[in-house]
Amino acid sequence: MRPSTFADMSILLALWFMMFAASSQTIIMTPILPIVEAQFDVPREYLGALVSAYAVMLGLCALVTGPLSDAMGRRRILMIGTGAMCVTLFMHSFVSDFTSLLLIRSLSGMAAGVLSGVAPAYIGDHFPPERRGWANGVVMTAVAVGQIVGIPGGTILADRFGFAAPFVCFAAPMVISFVLVWRLARQPAVARARLSSIGSVVRRYASMFTTTSTGAAVGAYSVMFSGIAFYVIYLVVWIKETFGVTNDEVASLFVVAGIASVIVGPWAGRLSDRIGRKVLVVGGCLGLFVLMTLTTAVMTDFWIAYPLFFAIMVLVSARMGPFQALLSEIVPAERRGSLMSLSIATGQLAMGLCSAAAGVVYTEVGYVTSSVIGGTGMLAMGFIIWRFIPETRHAARR
Numbered sequence: 001m002r003p004s005t006f007a008d009m010s011i012l013l014a015l016w017f018m019m020f021a022a023s024s025q026t027i028i029m030t031p032i033l034p035i036v037e038a039q040f041d042v043p044r045e046y047l048g049a050l051v052s053a054y055a056v057m058l059g060l061c062a063l064v065t066g067p068l069s070d071a072m073g074r075r076r077i078l079m080i081g082t083g084a085m086c087v088t089l090f091m092h093s094f095v096s097d098f099t100s101l102l103l104i105r106s107l108s109g110m111a112a113g114v115l116s117g118v119a120p121a122y123i124g125d126h127f128p129p130e131r132r133g134w135a136n137g138v139v140m141t142a143v144a145v146g147q148i149v150g151i152p153g154g155t156i157l158a159d160r161f162g163f164a165a166p167f168v169c170f171a172a173p174m175v176i177s178f179v180l181v182w183r184l185a186r187q188p189a190v191a192r193a194r195l196s197s198i199g200s201v202v203r204r205y206a207s208m209f210t211t212t213s214t215g216a217a218v219g220a221y222s223v224m225f226s227g228i229a230f231y232v233i234y235l236v237v238w239i240k241e242t243f244g245v246t247n248d249e250v251a252s253l254f255v256v257a258g259i260a261s262v263i264v265g266p267w268a269g270r271l272s273d274r275i276g277r278k279v280l281v282v283g284g285c286l287g288l289f290v291l292m293t294l295t296t297a298v299m300t301d302f303w304i305a306y307p308l309f310f311a312i313m314v315l316v317s318a319r320m321g322p323f324q325a326l327l328s329e330i331v332p333a334e335r336r337g338s339l340m341s342l343s344i345a346t347g348q349l350a351m352g353l354c355s356a357a358a359g360v361v362y363t364e365v366g367y368v369t370s371s372v373i374g375g376t377g378m379l380a381m382g383f384i385i386w387r388f389i390p391e392t393r394h395a396a397r398r
Helices: 006-027 029-040 048-072 074-094 098-115 118-126 129-161 164-184 198-210 212-232 235-243 247-275 278-293 302-329 333-364 367-388 393-397
Strands: none
Touching: 006 029, 006 074, 006 098, 006 118, 006 129, 006 164, 029 048, 029 098, 029 129, 048 074, 048 098, 048 118, 048 198, 048 333, 074 098, 074 118, 074 164, 098 118, 118 129, 118 302, 118 333, 129 164, 129 247, 129 302, 198 212, 198 333, 212 333, 212 367, 235 247, 235 302, 235 367, 247 278, 247 302, 278 302, 278 367, 302 333, 333 367
């Protein structure tokens, strides 16, 4: 394995800051919804529109910008996406009512859609196969740091200075990412796609659905996000109703989970570079199936949530970096952006649909069923990857 160069570390740093800001500004919406409700005196049933509008616009823009990144190059898309996200995050400070907030969140979703698949695609272009798992693992630690620092800090800022404060603060690391891409990032020397019309883009996506490995990749993302929707959305509600804990105690769970991700992510990525992607991805899915399905049976007291959450995030982190590396290697460079964006877009759509269903399941049946459905989604993901996506570690060894 060749040593890291200045170019390697520069692009990893740029992608890390981008991922930290982009993930934090997405996750922060959930804990600050009560603040939005109070600040704008909006009916509670309208609050979900903020999440839905963001997800829909993200998915639509991802479908457009994925093929564009294959044709134009990742660096240009990174410049456009980070620049647009800087502007939309800062624009939260000008929101005056719920309607304008809905508009700004929609615009933020569009910016996130531009960026959604470009990080793993750029890593796939820039890094050799034997370093892609490690690089993806490093970048994904940004999400964990957002859980540890960004979300608790952002919640405090919103409580003291209004809902817009955390979004404006998250613009700062996005500015850093923009500058690093502008000054230091270079377009990788890989083949680019030639897209002559909208029809060629449609045919490109259609071929991904009909090709076994890429169709399986899209399906794996969909069942993964579906399982996450059923398990995560009402998890905190169930914990608070069952154990009567405070918001600070719940927040501490996410800090513990974030620490697990920081520790495991880069290690798992590097291990996948040596032994292969699928063993870690499928193994992580099987472990998540067990822990998620048994959550309500195992958690007889609140303190058990700490080791349980830590173990769950160890498995999530062990799976995510290798999974992104795997997907970036099953297609050539000129199709990487399209596949990553299509996978993320369909995953977001599945999560949006299942989010509504999760509310009905939790209300009518209970969280036991929600956790079982969530765990089953992880099992389905593992089966799809094991059965239909080829191992790429042989290519990584050459």
